[in-house]
Amino acid sequence: MRHEIVRREELAPGYKLFVIRSPVIARKIQPGQFVMVRVHEKGERIPMTVSDFDREAGTITMVVHEVGKTSRMLASLKEGDTILDLLGPLGKPSEIKKYGNVVAICRQGTAGALYSIVRALKRAGNRVTVIMGAKSRDYLIFEERMRRLCDEVVVATDDGSAGMKGYAVAALREYLKHNHVDYILAIGPTKMMKTVGRIAREHGIKATASLGAIMLDGTGMCGACRVTVAGSTKFACVDGPEFDATEVDFDELQRRQEFFKEEERLAFELYEEGT
């Protein structure tokens, strides 16, 4: 079944928001889950987190970062275009409960993936602070939406054009000097989540990271999304994507994410050349 794009918004250079008609997924999706998207018959499936959903309108929202061939094809679609198929909801929902003081940390477009989780954590009675990192002010995605949703937003930019100058993890370290935190949720680059895991371990705080493992089928059949957590093999698509950030082997995850770099580069070049 084809899925119509009902709204498309440019959030920042290389980042697009899509609202897509998909009543079945909209009815069932829970915060933290994702879908596998296939743009056309010959295309690969790629995982995308459902950032938001409207059960009554039958729509889901995704924030797409253009990094390679398929994400760029997806991002090039316009309002009224359709997506060939969406498979989901997939993955385990986020564990939503009352933790107390929660910090959710992200970088640029991954703020989209945090959005419905932050809302659910707020509704569960938590005090939620969102720490947002970005290259510069122009890449602060969902800042206003997050300010409306949570108790506090802390901004860190690499060039100092907004908030603190530096990375989000430095802002987290600073925040922990002055605040008691019960739970940290990280969605972002692997390096960032690895540092969050280390910080959480040092402070004895429960922490979760949503892993961007390479996925092919998204249903536990192919093994592409294999990750090691607390010494055991897990499949990010069915056992995750969220795992205890203090227990993930992030170095292995990073190596596996780079496994197809050459093929991805070639596919992108051919796409750019229009072949």
Ligand SMILES: Cc1cc2nc3c(=O)[nH]c(=O)nc-3n(C[C@H](O)[C@H](O)[C@H](O)COP(=O)(O)OP(=O)(O)OC[C@H]3O[C@@H](n4cnc5c(N)ncnc54)[C@H](O)[C@@H]3O)c2cc1C
């Ligand atoms: C559970 C999950 C949720 C995600 N949610 C979002 C989201 O909401 N928005 C968003 O923009 N991106 C999201 N991603 C990442 C997104 O799936 C990849 O950026 C996309 O697959 C890249 O494909 P490409 O052809 O454009 O780029 P490619 O050139 O193929 O790859 C570029 C990089 O993306 C990663 N990647 C490539 N293929 C896959 C794959 N099949 N699965 C996972 N990562 C891959 C690799 O690290 C690679 O180096 C998510 C990934 C996972 C695992």
Ligand code: FES
């Ligand atoms: S993507 Fe195939 S097992 Fe997870």
